[in-house]
Amino acid sequence: MSKELDELRREYAENEAKLQQYQHRAKRLEQRRQYYEKGERQKRAHRLITRGAAVESVAPEVRPMSEQGFYSLAERIFSMPEVRAAVRDAAQREGE
The missing domain is CATH 1.20.5 (Single alpha-helices involved in coiled-coils or other helix-helix interfaces)
Incomplete structure (x- = not known):
């Protein structure tokens, strides 16, 4: 009986470790997704600012x-x- 309990405890510890690994992996993937989304927003903002500046450069009358x-x-x-x-x-x- 004690051997069975020891085996169950060992399995439990292994499964806890795996769970922590999977949770950590999921967190890293979520952070990576956020990083790429932020990068896309930054690229878009840069593009819009650059093009707006080009319009103002070609037609300064639009500034006011x-x-x-x-x-x-x-x-x-x-x-x-x-x-x-x-x-x-x-x-x-x-x-x-």
Whole structure:
């Protein structure tokens, strides 16, 4: 009977160790996922800032505009057929 109990205790200890290993692995994977998501957000923020700066550089008149006014202007510009065609062409050239 004592041998059975010792065996069960040993199995329990082994399983506890495995559980801790799996929990640690899951925590590392979660941290890695968060790191990559944060990196993607940072890349997006950098891209948006850079492109916004490029717009202000090319058209400094937009600097004092409100956000609503700027979006309205952007919608008007990007709804023009010649602008849509130019954007589509530029995107296709970038993709090649």
